[in-house]
Structure formats: structure tokens, C-alpha cells
Amino acid sequence: MQSEIIKRTVELFNSEEIVRAIGWRKGDFDYDLNPSIFKSSEDLEKNFVYNDFSSANLSKFLIKISQKEDGKTLVFLKSCDTYSFNSLLQEHRISRDKIYIIGVPCEENLDPSKIKAALGEDVLSMSCDGETVTVETLDGTKTISKSEVILDRCLACKSRKHVVYDELFGEEGEVLDSKRFDQVEILENMKPEERYSFWRTELSRCIGCNACRDICPACTCEKCVFDNRDSGVENKVATNDFEENMFHIIRAFHVAGRCTDCGECSRVCPEDIPLHLLNRKFIKDINEFYGNYQAGDDIETLAPLTRFDAVDVEPSIVKTRENVK
Amino acid sequence: MQKIGVFVCHCGTNISATVDVAKVAETLAKEPGVIYSTDYQFMCSLAGQNLIIDKIKELDLTGVVICSCSPRMHELTFRKAADKAGLNGFLLEMANIREQDAWVHKDREEATLKAVALGRAAIAKVALNEALIPGESKVTKRALVIGAGIAGMQAALDIADAGFSVDLVDIEPTIGGLMTQVDKTFPTLDCASCILTPKMVDVQQHELINLMTFCEVEKVEGYIGNFIATIKKKARYVDPDACTGCGLCTQKCPTKNVLNSFNLNLDNRSAIYIPFPQAVPLVAIIDAAHCKKLQEGKCGVCAAVCAPKAIHYDDCDKLVENKYGAIVVATGFNPIEVHAFNEFAYDQSPNVITSLEYERLMSATGPNGGTVLRPSDKKHPKTIVFQQCVGSRDTTSRGKTYCSGICCMYTAKHAMLTREKYPDTDVYVFYTDIRTPGKGFDEFHRRAVEQYGVHYIKGSIGKVVPMSNGNLKVQASDLLMQRQLHIEADLVVLAAAMEPDKSAKHLAQQLTASMDNDGWFTESHPKLRPVESPTAGVFLAGACQGPKDIPSTVAQAGAAASKAIILLIKDKLKGNPCVAHSAENMCNGCGACANVCPYSAITYVEKEFRMPDRTTLIRRVASVNPAVCQGCGACTVACPSGAMDIFGFSNKQIMGEVDAICQ
Ligand SMILES: Cc1cc2nc3c(=O)[nH]c(=O)nc-3n(C[C@H](O)[C@H](O)[C@H](O)COP(=O)(O)OP(=O)(O)OC[C@H]3O[C@@H](n4cnc5c(N)ncnc54)[C@H](O)[C@@H]3O)c2cc1C
Ligand code: SF4
Ligand code: SF4
Ligand code: SF4
Ligand code: SF4
Ligand code: SF4
Numbered sequence: 001m002q003s004e005i006i007k008r009t010v011e012l013f014n015s016e017e018i019v020r021a022i023g024w025r026k027g028d029f030d031y032d033l034n035p036s037i038f039k040s041s042e043d044l045e046k047n048f049v050y051n052d053f054s055s056a057n058l059s060k061f062l063i064k065i066s067q068k069e070d071g072k073t074l075v076f077l078k079s080c081d082t083y084s085f086n087s088l089l090q091e092h093r094i095s096r097d098k099i100y101i102i103g104v105p106c107e108e109n110l111d112p113s114k115i116k117a118a119l120g121e122d123v124l125s126m127s128c129d130g131e132t133v134t135v136e137t138l139d140g141t142k143t144i145s146k147s148e149v150i151l152d153r154c155l156a157c158k159s160r161k162h163v164v165y166d167e168l169f170g171e172e173g174e175v176l177d178s179k180r181f182d183q184v185e186i187l188e189n190m191k192p193e194e195r196y197s198f199w200r201t202e203l204s205r206c207i208g209c210n211a212c213r214d215i216c217p218a219c220t221c222e223k224c225v226f227d228n229r230d231s232g233v234e235n236k237v238a239t240n241d242f243e244e245n246m247f248h249i250i251r252a253f254h255v256a257g258r259c260t261d262c263g264e265c266s267r268v269c270p271e272d273i274p275l276h277l278l279n280r281k282f283i284k285d286i287n288e289f290y291g292n293y294q295a296g297d298d299i300e301t302l303a304p305l306t307r308f309d310a311v312d313v314e315p316s317i318v319k320t321r322e323n324v325k
Numbered sequence: 326m327q328k329i330g331v332f333v334c335h336c337g338t339n340i341s342a343t344v345d346v347a348k349v350a351e352t353l354a355k356e357p358g359v360i361y362s363t364d365y366q367f368m369c370s371l372a373g374q375n376l377i378i379d380k381i382k383e384l385d386l387t388g389v390v391i392c393s394c395s396p397r398m399h400e401l402t403f404r405k406a407a408d409k410a411g412l413n414g415f416l417l418e419m420a421n422i423r424e425q426d427a428w429v430h431k432d433r434e435e436a437t438l439k440a441v442a443l444g445r446a447a448i449a450k451v452a453l454n455e456a457l458i459p460g461e462s463k464v465t466k467r468a469l470v471i472g473a474g475i476a477g478m479q480a481a482l483d484i485a486d487a488g489f490s491v492d493l494v495d496i497e498p499t500i501g502g503l504m505t506q507v508d509k510t511f512p513t514l515d516c517a518s519c520i521l522t523p524k525m526v527d528v529q530q531h532e533l534i535n536l537m538t539f540c541e542v543e544k545v546e547g548y549i550g551n552f553i554a555t556i557k558k559k560a561r562y563v564d565p566d567a568c569t570g571c572g573l574c575t576q577k578c579p580t581k582n583v584l585n586s587f588n589l590n591l592d593n594r595s596a597i598y599i600p601f602p603q604a605v606p607l608v609a610i611i612d613a614a615h616c617k618k619l620q621e622g623k624c625g626v627c628a629a630v631c632a633p634k635a636i637h638y639d640d641c642d643k644l645v646e647n648k649y650g651a652i653v654v655a656t657g658f659n660p661i662e663v664h665a666f667n668e669f670a671y672d673q674s675p676n677v678i679t680s681l682e683y684e685r686l687m688s689a690t691g692p693n694g695g696t697v698l699r700p701s702d703k704k705h706p707k708t709i710v711f712q713q714c715v716g717s718r719d720t721t722s723r724g725k726t727y728c729s730g731i732c733c734m735y736t737a738k739h740a741m742l743t744r745e746k747y748p749d750t751d752v753y754v755f756y757t758d759i760r761t762p763g764k765g766f767d768e769f770h771r772r773a774v775e776q777y778g779v780h781y782i783k784g785s786i787g788k789v790v791p792m793s794n795g796n797l798k799v800q801a802s803d804l805l806m807q808r809q810l811h812i813e814a815d816l817v818v819l820a821a822a823m824e825p826d827k828s829a830k831h832l833a834q835q836l837t838a839s840m841d842n843d844g845w846f847t848e849s850h851p852k853l854r855p856v857e858s859p860t861a862g863v864f865l866a867g868a869c870q871g872p873k874d875i876p877s878t879v880a881q882a883g884a885a886a887s888k889a890i891i892l893l894i895k896d897k898l899k900g901n902p903c904v905a906h907s908a909e910n911m912c913n914g915c916g917a918c919a920n921v922c923p924y925s926a927i928t929y930v931e932k933e934f935r936m937p938d939r940t941t942l943i944r945r946v947a948s949v950n951p952a953v954c955q956g957c958g959a960c961t962v963a964c965p966s967g968a969m970d971i972f973g974f975s976n977k978q979i980m981g982e983v984d985a986i987c988q
Binding site for chain 1: 911914921959965976
């Protein structure tokens with residue numbers, strides 16, 4: 001697949017259809033890829049990687065590029081990434097006409113931390129043939145079944161469908177009937193004290209690195225409230241012994257209804273905090289209150305929480321509408 | 326440096342009975358920025374206001390906090406006082422320690438603590454307040470009255486008599502509303518047409534009233550003094566200016582079997598028709614759904630016989646746009662459908678009818694020219710049973726929880742008129758309670774019982790069973806005598822509950838006017854502002870606001886008209902300076918704010934930004950039209966970055982208040 005993708009991209013470079021491409025670049029290890037800009041076909045041919053570790057959602061990088069640069073930018077998007085792309089488009093954060101999308105098929109990404117946890121830290125390289133993951137370590141070659149080391153978010157994959165693209169590699173996928181709300185239900189069924197202590201335990205590990213916010217394709221504000229001394233929020237974060245309470249609650253509210261459930265926040269968290277569960281609870285509630293809504297499904301449907309509808313004039317009318325249902 | 330003055334009001338004993346006002350003043354005196362704090366018996370009195378004015382001048386106050394009643398009550402009073410003393414009125418805040426404290430608490434200690442907390446919040450806010458200057462906008466000297474029943478007509482006449490132009494819109498081909506279908510009217514029993522028709526003619530002839538019948542208000546934008554309405558003129562296929570109302574077309578039209586909605590389908594009319602002989606305008610209209618020419622392309626008889634050539638089969642809906650300063654809503658009400666009430670067999674027998682259908686049976690313009698004959702076989706009914714409260718005061722999903730207000734009276738009217746005209750007819754009325762509060766109303770009802778010998782029975786029909794000869798077996802219970810009754814009736818008349826016109830909801834959405842759960846328009850204040858909707862510049866007249874008889878409808882219409890006139894007579898209106906604005910450097914142009922703005926006040930502009938690296942960047946940012954913004958705050962909540970903010974209620978001010986309360 002990787003070579004086919006490279007071949008086609010080189011073509012696009014040569015025909016001057018695109019002037020740059022955003023993709024995954026080889027890192028220090030072959031399982032440690034970096035999202036990166038390729039400005040030439042040579043660079044791409046040498047350093048572009050598409051494999052089971054190409055997890056990073058590249059859509060957010062398009063904001064700065066479409067604001068600043070001229071010429072078309074190619075971006076590779078997995079199915080889940082296309083939802084983020086649509087959301088950004090809907091929020092006018094990117095310009096569709098400056099972007100060329102190649103939809104790439106996704107066979108569930110692997111989680112390097114899970115592999116290391118199972119086989120030890122001294123990993124030199126990892127590869128996967130579809131069923132089995134083969135790992136070279138300092139003490140020799142080891143194998144593990146793929147199903148044991150799939151990235152958490154991929155276990156609850158909501159859709160293999162690319163909702164937007166110019167060109168698609170592989171087959172057109174389907175929206176999946178994922179069981180992604182199961183874990184939310186477990187939380188909902190906890191007693192309040194249990195739930196409180198669950199979140200407290202999880203969030204107390206937060207080191208305030210902001211990676212979750214920085215990676216989030218819904219968190220694209222020109223000036224984030226947490227970086228804004230005037231916002232009156234920034235200084236709230238540190239007002240009690242449990243400072244990360246505020247940060248996460250405020251952020252969850254800011255992305256409520258806009259979060260596509262791409263799972264990037266949890267993936268990048270160095271402390272493995274299951275942040276997606278907070279946002280997924282919002283998604284579940286929104287679905288239940290206002291009918292099913294998937295952010296990024298298309299660019300026309302407005303999010304239930306940020307839409308004024310003529311029938312919303314009065315809470316009473318909303319109530320009647322409920323009664324009618 | 327802040328120099329804040331705090332004034333704590335006793336409100337007689339309204340506040341001081343529950344709140345230790347002296348202690349509140351004393352505690353708040355220690356808050357940062359406060360240089361003066363006192364309590365006083367009536368802050369809103371002239372002496373109270375003078376105290377504020379004197380202290381502002383004497384101490385050169387930079388901000389004022391009044392701990393008293395709700396801002397809705399006296400904010401304006403106090404702001405004016407501050408302005409008088411030379412302090413911008415928006416540098417004054419009120420802490421509501423009456424409605425939100427004294428009136429809802431019993432414990433003096435707790436209420437006092439709460440008053441202090443509310444006072445602190447107001448102090449924290451006022452310290453962040455900025456002087457604001459309201460803008461001005463012009464008033465369009467024209468009114469739109471929606472609905473031309475007796476309410477809309479009265480309002481239009483009054484506004485026009487005051488010298489302002491009025492567009493009077495009705496969705497039906499004729500004006501007049503429900504009263505056109507009523508025969509005689511309680512409590513005086515004068516005929517509805519006799520009092521209504523002259524009014525309809527007055528409306529038509531008034532030079533300042535522009536009648537727009539068979540029209541629908543599609544869209545309303547704008548704000549008080551400057552509304553823009555898009556009105557759909559539905560295709561009538563008859564040129565109203567050319568048509569003389571001679572009616573020849575209606576006689577010649579071969580399609581004669583169309584149900585006549587004016588007579589509630591009790592008889593038929595032709596496809597081209599004039600609703601009734603007194604219709605205003607007296608102009609024919611084609612019922613497109615039944616016209617052979619419009620449906621099948623063949624016929625054309627009416628156009629052939631029309632001497633003034635008024636008929637145009639190629640007519641189509643047209644949209645017109647107009648500006649208005651004030652809007653009066655008068656869309657009225659209608660009886661509910663009674664199909665769900667199976668026990669009364671309305672769907673099984675033509676001899677079970679509604680009260681409005683009974684009005685048509687009694688009316689001289691009705692299906693039988695005013696002789697009451699039962700629909701199945703046109704026989705003279707000898708026994709008539711009336712059932713009140715069908716769907717009123719009904720907590721099941723079939724009906725309405727409220728009392729429809731007029732049914733007791735019109736049923737008494739029906740019973741009395743029937744006995745008067747046909748003394749050989751037995752009349753029974755089943756009622757839940759008799760509710761007749763109104764001048765001469767109880768006397769009216771008693772006359773029905775005592776003078777006309779109507780059998781009033783507290784109770785209800787349990788079941789109506791139609792028989793093959795058209796008669797109805799009525800099984801009912803008499804609650805006072807505790808017994809079952811069996812009556813063989815010729816006619817059963819159901820007093821159906823009243824509900825707001827179904828089209829009113831769309832209108833409410835367009836006007837952003839509130840409705841209650843049942844769809845009645847709500848007033849701004851149930852006691853003190855009964856004819857104003859909470860949306861400024863929109864007034865309510867008649868039965869669209871709640872069930873009403875004619876006298877109350879007319880009174881309310883007059884009141885709504887006078888409110889509209891008070892508005893139209895002004896040349897300029899002061900705007901509300903507490904509007905939204907977006908900080909461009911923080912704005913993402915994401916569109917969340919515009920998506921939630923109920924007044925479409927937000928648009929987007931492309932702005933050039935100088936970046937720190939000396940490059941320029943063009944970004945889309947939000948821009949608020951302050952004349953359209955109502956300061957509702959929806960956008961500020963939707964905005965993730967906090968770029969959107971409201972003057973006078975900034976995120977910071979609100980956060981300041983919350984912090985002060987949580988202290
Ligand atoms: C059976 C019966 C008997 C009655 N008898 C009596 C009586 O004897 N005495 C008495 O005092 N009262 C009586 N009433 C009550 C009386 O009919 C009402 O008080 C009166 O009709 C209310 O007037 P209105 O103008 O508010 O509403 P309506 O008469 O309902 O008029 C509303 C008008 O608005 C129009 N409209 C509705 N929606 C729109 C829209 N979206 N756009 C434009 N136009 C619209 C309608 O076509 C209509 O012309 C009786 C009522 C009933 C049902
Ligand atoms: S909150 Fe997390 S899951 Fe949601 S869009 Fe942002 S990164 Fe993706
Ligand atoms: S946390 Fe809120 S303000 Fe910050 S980037 Fe995310 S959405 Fe914007
Ligand atoms: S990525 Fe994890 S550790 Fe970093 S701020 Fe987010 S939750 Fe905290
Ligand atoms: S406050 Fe915001 S949402 Fe409300 S009317 Fe003004 S611009 Fe619209
Ligand atoms: S919601 Fe906020 S960030 Fe988005 S366009 Fe409006 S002002 Fe700008």
C-alpha cells in the first residue's frame with residue numbers, strides 16, 4: 001500500500017497538482033512516526049511511511065497551511081480522520097479548494113505502548129503481517145497476536161467510511177456498529193462516589209502537558225482560553241488542589257458536540273488517561289437528547305448544541321416537541 | 326481607584342422583615358472599592374433617589390450598587406437617577422435581595438448572609454462595568470396587524486384612527502374571524518353579524534388600512550421600530566380590484582359539490598366561491614384543489630361569464646416585503662378536533678355536532694337558512710343534549726388542561742335560543758361546573774335554568790350510541806342525584822375546547838415571541854404588561870393570548886393598539902447598548918455564534934491581520950450588527966475562545982460575580 005501511495009503522490013507532485021503533502025515521516029524507530037510536511041517527491045519517496053503505526057490525525061495541520069500557504073496541499077486521511085476534516089471545514093478553519101485528500105484504508109492501528117507492555121521496553125522494530133506482530137528486541141525476535149495490541153480507539157472504531165476525499169485507496173468502507181458507548185455505560189452505572197474517584201484517580205496523573213488539547217482537531221482556537229490571561233479561565237485551573245479538574249471539564253464542554261470521537265486526545269496522553277470517555281459521554285447524551293448526531297458526518301448538518309432552530313424559541317416548545325416524539 | 330457606593334433598601338418591611346439590612350450595609354462597607362454604604366427605607370422614593378444623587382456628587386462615586394428589588398422593577402429608575410447626578414447609568418448595578426432573597430427565605434440569618442453574597446457579586450461586577458451609551462434608531466411609522474378577527478380589526482381601526490398606516494393581514498379570504506360564524510352573542514343576544522359587519526366595512530373603508538386577505542406572514546426580521554416582514558399573497562385567481570362580487574361565476578361553476586368550510590362542511594359550495602354574503606372584501610376566490618380548469622385544464626366557465634374579466638387562471642403566489650415599526654398579533658383561536666372522543670360518536674353520526682356547527686345551524690346564513698334541522702334527515706330535533714367541557718379541563722392527552730372560558734356561556738346561549746325558538750324541544754346540558762364570572766353572565770345562565778327550563782345536569786355523557794333511525798341513545802350520569810340517565814336524543818352538541826390557531830407557532834418562531842406549553846402567546850407580565858409580548862414591539866390582541874369572549878377581546882385589542890401607538894408616535898428609539906461584539910484577534914470565524922443567534926445579528930467579514938513575523942494573514946471573523954443584536958448572550962456561550970462578549974455582561978463580569986458569591 002505504502003508504495004502505491006508514494007507512486008501516486010509522486011505523480012501528483014510531478015503534474016504540479018500539489019505543491020506539498022502532509023503525511024507520516026519515519027522517526028527514530030519505525031513504530032514512532034511523525035506527522036510532517038513533504039515538500040518534494042524525493043523527500044516523500046525516501047521518508048514517507050504508511051503502516052499500522054500511522055495513527056496521527058493530520059487534518060489539524062491544514063489550518064495554518066490553508067491560512068498561510070499558496071498552492072494545493074495533499075493530505076492523507078484515514079476514515080476517522082475524515083470526520084475531523086469535515087468538522088474543520090464546517091467551522092471554516094480550512095479551505096477545501098486548497099486541499100487534495102487521499103483517503104487511505106485503515107486496518108486498525110497498533111499501540112506501541114501495549115506491545116512494549118507485553119514484550120518489554122527494549123524494542124528495536126515492530127512489524128505486522130495482518131495477524132501477528134513481530135518484534136525485534138534486544139533479546140531476540142518475539143511475536144504477539146495483533147488483536148492483543150490494537151490501539152484502544154480502534155477497538156471502538158465508529159466508521160471505516162471516508163466521508164470526504166478526492167481519491168480513495170482501497171474499498172469504500174462502512175459506518176460500523178461499534179460498541180463505543182459500552183464503557184460510558186459502565187461509568188454511568190457507577191455510584192457517584194465511585195465515578196468521582198474513578199475520574200480523580202485517572203485525572204490526578206495529568207501532568208498538564210496540554211498534548212490532548214494541542215492534538216485535538218476540535219481545539220483550534222486562535223487563542224485558547226487556557227493561554228489567555230484575560231479569559232478569566234486560565235487562572236481558574238489552578239485554584240484548588242485538584243487543578244486538572246477544571247482544565248478537563250472546561251475543555252470537554254468546549255468540544256462538546258464538536259468532538260468527532262477521533263480518539264487522538266487519549267492516544268497522545270503520556271499518562272494514558274482515557275479522556276475520550278469524557279467526550280464520548282457528551283456524544284451519548286447529545287444522541288439521546290437530540291437524536292443521533294455524528295460531528296463531521298457532513299458539513300451541512302449543524303451540531304445540536306450550537307444551532308439555533310426556530311422551534312427552540314421557548315423551552316416550553318422544546319418540551320412539547322419532546323412530548324410529541 | 327474605585328469609589329463604590331452601596332445602598333441597601335428596606336422596601337418597607339418587604340426586605341427588612343427577613344433581612345437585617347443594617348448589617349448588610351455594614352458588611353458590604355468592608356468590600357474592596359466600597360467607600361460608602363448605607364440602608365434606607367425606600368430607595369425608589371424621591372428621597373431615596375436624591376440620597377443616591379447627593380452621594381454620587383458629594384463623594385464622586387465611580388460605581389453604585391443598589392441592594393433592593395428585581396432590576397425589572399426599578400433598574401431604569403435608578404439608572405436615570407445616576408445619569409442625573411452625572412454618573413453613566415450603566416455604572417450602576419442592582420442586587421436583587423427581595424424576589425431572590427427576602428421573599429423566598431424565612432430564616433433571617435441565612436437571608437442576611439445571602440443578601441451579603443448577592444451584594445458582593447454586584448460590587449464585583451460594578452467594579453468591572455464600563456460607561457455605555459445607547460445608540461438611537463428610527464421608527465417606521467407603520468403597523469402590521471396579523472389576523473383580522475374582531476381583535477385584529479379593532480386594533481387596526483384604533484391605530485389607523487391615531488393617524489398611522491396599518492397593514493391588516495388575514496390568512497383567510499375574508500376578514501371577520503370566528504365571529505362571522507357565530508349566530509347571536511351572549512350576554513345580550515344581539516346578532517353577531519349586526520355588530521360585526523359594520524366594523525368589517527369600516528375597516529375596508531378606512532383610508533389608512535390596507536387589507537391583505539388570503540395572505541400569510543412568512544418571515545419577520547428586524548427589531549422594535551424596524552421590523553421587516555415578508556408576506557405571501559396566496560393565489561386567489563380572481564383580481565380583487567376588478568371583481569364586483571356579483572357572484573355570477575359561483576352560480577355557473579359546474580363543480581358544486583365542494584364542502585363548504587364556512588358552514589363547517591354542513592353543506593356544499595362551488596369551486597369558485599364567495600365565503601358568505603357579507604364577506605370583506607366581497608370578492609370571489611377559486612378553490613384550486615377543486616377547480617376543473619386548474620386541476621384538469623378544462624372548463625373555464627367562470628372566466629367566460631365574468632363581465633369585468635376578473636378571473637386569471639395563471640395567478641400565482643407572490644411575496645411582498647414591507648417595513649413596520651410595530652406588530653400586533655391577533656391570530657385568534659379555534660375549537661379542537663373532537664375525533665378522539667369516541668364516547669360521543671362524533672365520527673359515527675352526523676347528528677353529533679360541535680357547538681360551532683350548532684351556531685351555523687342556527688344562523689340565517691347557515692345551511693338551512695336559520696332553521697335548526699338535524700343533519701342526517703333534516704328533521705326537526707325534539708330532544709337536544711349539550712355536553713360541556715369536551716377536551717377542556719382534561720388532563721388526558723386527548724384534551725387541554727385549561728378551562729376554555731367561553732363554553733358555559735355559549736352553551737347557555739344555545740340552550741336558551743333553542744327553547745325560545747322551539748319551545749317544544751327538550752334541552753339537556755351536562756356540565757362539570759358552571760363558571761360565569763362576568764358582568765351579567767351569571768344572571769344570563771340563571772335565566773336559561775329558571776326562565777327557559779333548560780335541564781342542567783351536573784355530570785357527563787358516558788356514551789352515545791347512534792340508532793338506525795338517526796336518533797342517538799345517550800347514556801349519562803347525574804352526579805348530584807347519583808344516578809344513570811338514558812335519553813333518546815335527536816342531536817348531541819359538543820362544546821369543544823378552544824386552542825390557538827395552528828399557524829400561530831410558525832409566527833411565534835418568526836417573531837421570537839414566546840408561547841406557553843399550549844401554544845398561547847405569553848404576555849410580558851401577566852398582570853402589569855398583559856398586551857405586550859416579551860419581544861419588544863410585538864403586541865398581543867384577542868384570543869391568541871388565551872380563550873376570550875368578544876368583550877374582553879375588544880378591550881384587549883384596544884389596549885394593544887394603544888401600546889402600538891405609543892411606540893409609533895416616537896421618532897426615535899433608544900437602543901440597548903448591552904450588545905455583543907467579537908474580539909477579532911481571538912475570533913476563529915468558526916460560525917458557532919451565528920449558528921445560535923436567534924436574531925441573525927452576526928455576519929462574517931474577511932480581515933487582514935499583521936502577524937508577529939511581519940506577514941499578513943486574511944482571516945474570517947465574526948461581526949455583530951448592534952442594531953439587530955438583542956443582547957441575549959447565546960453567542961457568548963457558544964463561542965469557544967471567548968472572543969464573543971457582551972457589553973455590560975462580559976464574561977469577566979459574570980465570572981467576577983460568581984467568584985464573589987463563591988467567596
Ligand atoms: C361556538 C362559539 C360561540 C361563541 N359565542 C360567543 C358569544 O356569544 N359571545 C362572545 O362574546 N363570544 C363568543 N365566542 C367567542 C368569540 O368568537 C371570540 O371571542 C372572538 O372570535 C375572538 O376574536 P379574535 O379576533 O381574537 O379571534 P378570531 O375570531 O379567531 O380571529 C382570528 C383571525 O386571525 C386569522 N388568522 C389566524 N392565523 C393567522 C395567521 N397566521 N396569519 C394571518 N391571519 C391569521 C383568522 O383567519 C381569523 O380571521 C364564541 C366562540 C365559539 C367557538
Ligand atoms: S476531544 Fe479527543 S476525541 Fe474529541 S475531537 Fe478532540 S482529540 Fe478527538
Ligand atoms: S480548550 Fe476551548 S478555547 Fe482552548 S482550544 Fe479547545 S475549544 Fe478552544
Ligand atoms: S495529554 Fe494527558 S497529561 Fe497532557 S494535559 Fe492532556 S490529559 Fe493531561
Ligand atoms: S447576543 Fe449574540 S446571539 Fe444574542 S442577539 Fe446578540 S449577537 Fe445574537
Ligand atoms: S463563536 Fe467565537 S470564535 Fe467562533 S466565529 Fe463566533 S466569535 Fe469567532
